[in-house]
Amino acid sequence: MLTSKSYAKINLSLELLNKRKDGFHNISSIMQTISLSDLISVSLSDQMIIDSNTDSIPLGSNLVYIAAQKVKEKFNIKQNAHIKLTKNIPMSSGLGGGSSNAATVINLLKELWDIKCSHQDLLDLASSIGSDVPFFLSGGTAFVSGRGEIINQLPDVQTFNLILITFKDLIKDKTTTMYSNIQSEHFTSGAITSNVKDKIVTGKTLNNGDLFNVFDLIVPNYIPNLKNIIKILTDLNFEEFHLAGSGPGLFFIIHDLKKAEYVQKELKNIDYLDSFVIQSHNQSVR
Template sequence: MEKSLNQSYFSYCKINLGLQVLNKRSDNFHNLSSIFVEVNLSDQLFFKPSDKVTVTSTNDIIANLKDNTIIKAYQVLERYAPVSKQHYNIHLVKNIPMGSGLGGGSSNAATTLNTLNALWKLNLTTEQLISIGSEIGSDVPFFINGKNQYVEGIGDKLSRLPNLKLSNYHILIINPNIHIDTAWAYRALKKGLQVPKRYPKFLDSNNQVNWGLLKNDFENVVFSTYPEISKLKEKLISREVLYAGLSGSGSTVYGIFDNKNEAMLASNLFPSYNTYITSSIA
């Protein structure tokens, strides 16, 4: 690591504890209900003063994208910065699998917004950053604060869950390296405009997770189209797992264990896949 790359920031990913797609809106977006949990599998961003903004990465695909989420966040926040601002080269060390339902790109955007807000001394409020983040992507607002949040609407209605304690659990993440097109997944659900009268909130009366209530609507369409992903969940539920499910629209599948050794044993069931044993931030 170069000494000049001395301002580094972690950019964490998320899993969805349950995800229900409620209805399609008149603007063709969808309303959803989900618990987003920030976990400590992360990318790392390095900010180095430069004459102009550039983005480099350990991942060639991102490095060659002219409109990656880091650039988008930079350009959006430039509107609030003085002309005399310091530019930066941003180097991304990519560890979070791409296109996997873990929100890596959204997290990178939010980390960029938070970091530049501090480096440029813009003093934008959390609410302002959330609003700005929504211009970049529907998951970006969550990552402004991260931790555990109840997410509704199109990702713009956020409720913090400070009493939800998950850090003692062990989360096994399995990524099959299959790209799921999110737009296809929403179309495949064939949701109408009507909002269901009742839907589960996933939490019990003490604001703790009710594992029995959790479900992800995308599993039906994703598992039927990609049986390989379905088999990952089948293997997980053969172990002593509290819950196993798809994150987002996939393709990542995860299992939650209250015993780290059991999580490690379960990871041995997936020798040909990338696996990570992690835990929640909060």
């Protein structure tokens, strides 16, 4: 049996440059894996089996199943596997849990089935599953462009603490809904992402004011409770926070761990959300 953690991500910057002819958007983004993770194990089996600790995932159409089938097809694999998925990452929160699971399964099955291929082969396979999947093959800190399939690995970011807030109410067809709100005035040049990239490359400390997400002003219209949390955080003197991906999960960097634990305590009894005190997760840490 092979086992691996499957890490969530945040976007330290997420800019949309323009809309492509294929309907996707060209992005300029810095993606960063964080310590919140699912757990996936794979073992040889007579048939393809996927088990999960949650009933809310339609396993037949889940990205884990799609990834496994695409690996079999691309590399002409006759063997099967038993895949066990233990979910901890909140779903539909902008944290890339499904994409991370798909990438982790690709990496694990490559080892389990002793597949000989290039990293580019894996990137091409990952890109055919979803825009964020290629990033998760390596994780860590990366500059991501195109529709998400062009990955340029960056030096490990200086480790930081963050508070992550996710909401129990989900937005129907969330990603499609969020992107349908994008207008030409939301497009930016990529300069904000370049600034974040420069700070990472030169080893400077990142602060909330450096970060950006195009969806910060859009998602509050769909999650009424998000506006309540923004007020609570503002009252606690946290006025700079950003969405994870297309939301509605939000986060903010907080360098003082004791202060982070205090804020989480203040949020603990709010029944429509979950909060986590976690850390950035570097590529070199496994």
